[in-house]
Amino acid sequence: MQTKKVIDHITNWLKDYAIKANIEGFVVGVSGGIDSAVTSSLCANTGLRTLCVEMPIHQAQSQVTRAQEHILQLKKRFANVTDVRVNLTPVFEEFKLAVPKTPSSEQLDLSLANTRARLRMSTLYYFAGLHKYLVVGTGNKVEDFGVGFYTKYGDGGVDLSPIADLMKSEVYALGKALEVPHSILIAAPTDGLFGDSRSDEDQIGASYDELEWAMKMKDQGKNIDDFVGRQQKVFEIFIRLNTVNQHKMNPIPVCKIPVNLL
Template sequence: MQTENVTKYIVNWLKDYASNAKVNGFVVGVSGGIDSAVTSSLCAETGLKVLCIEMPIHQAASHVTRAHEHITQLKERYSNVSDTRVDLTPVFEEFKTEVSLEGKQATVDMALANTRARLRMTTLYYHAGLLGLLVAGTGNKVEDFGVGFYTKYGDGGVDLSPIADLMKSEVYAVGEYLRVPHSIMEAAPSDGLFGDARSDEDQIGASYPELEWAMQMQDEGKSLEDFEGRQKEAFKIYMDYNRRNQHKMIPIPICEIPNKFR
């Protein structure tokens, strides 16, 4: 990948989109992870207003530290970057008092994890509406179109997706070019939706290099029978997620009424 050219292309794309939409800039949720760090850095490069928002909900201390480090660095390098912090922990806890928490613990935990993402989406759009900004998504190609590893109408609820055509390895390449802090570059990717330090690999069962490989194999028309050992296991994990999460990747189904009923 031509990292410098790709970076400049995305920055120009962001500027053109904002200009056509007649908005002042972007709002980005910053989590302490590589995807939000790269996205906020790309937005900062446009010279337009960028608001970085931290939205902790029982957040792991390591995530908070990395987010602070990144935002501090961005503000030192770019005069167009500002930040705010919205502690959503009390909102989340109040939400839990108003809903049923009965059922299988794993199911309840997942529903609450997705609720965290949706509370954050609401917060981003509140500030976007208040300041005339666009919500910039932080999903990469593997997450958005491979395994569907995001929350529908949570971190998947955005106005535009600047890095959604970049594989995870390409996001890291852009991050290195944009001088994202080493602490973020070296940290294990994590969605931070469970209030602990579990990584994406812990949840998915495969690493991003394995998922990128499996996505390429899918594009080449390979099937499970073409592999054995760990490759077969990783490909199966990828395909299971891909099939299960198709509802996130395709347009919302519309019941189209036949003309004869009009």
């Protein structure tokens, strides 16, 4: 990959899109992870106003520290970058009090995790509406089009996606070139939605390098019987997630009414 040229291409794409849409800047949720760090850096690189928003909900201190380190570094390098911190923990706790009590279960944990992501999406759009900005997505190709590892109408609710055509390894390459803090480059990827230390790999059962491999194998027309051992397991994980999460990747189904019924 021609990293510098890719950075310039995405930067120009972002700037052109915003100018044509008569928009004054970007808002990005910054989590302390590589995807949001690269995305916010690319937005800052346009020279347009870039608002970095921290939205902790019972967040691990390590994630908070990395996010703040990255934002501070960006603000020192780019005069167009500002930031705001919105503690959504009280909002999340009030939500839990407002809905009916439900026995603890895996489904409850997942539902609450997705609720966190949707509270953050609403917060980003609040600031976007306030300042006439665009909400910029931070999903990469493996997450958005491979395994659907994001929350529908949560971190998937955005106006545009600058890194969604890049594999995770390519995002890391951009991160190094964009001078993303070392602490972020070496941190285990996590969505931070469960209030504990579980990583993306813990949740998915495969690393991003393995998922990239599986995605390429699927594109080459391979099937599960072509592999054995760990490769077969990884390919099975990828195909299962890719299948069950198609509802996230495909347009919303619209019930078309036959002409003779109108």
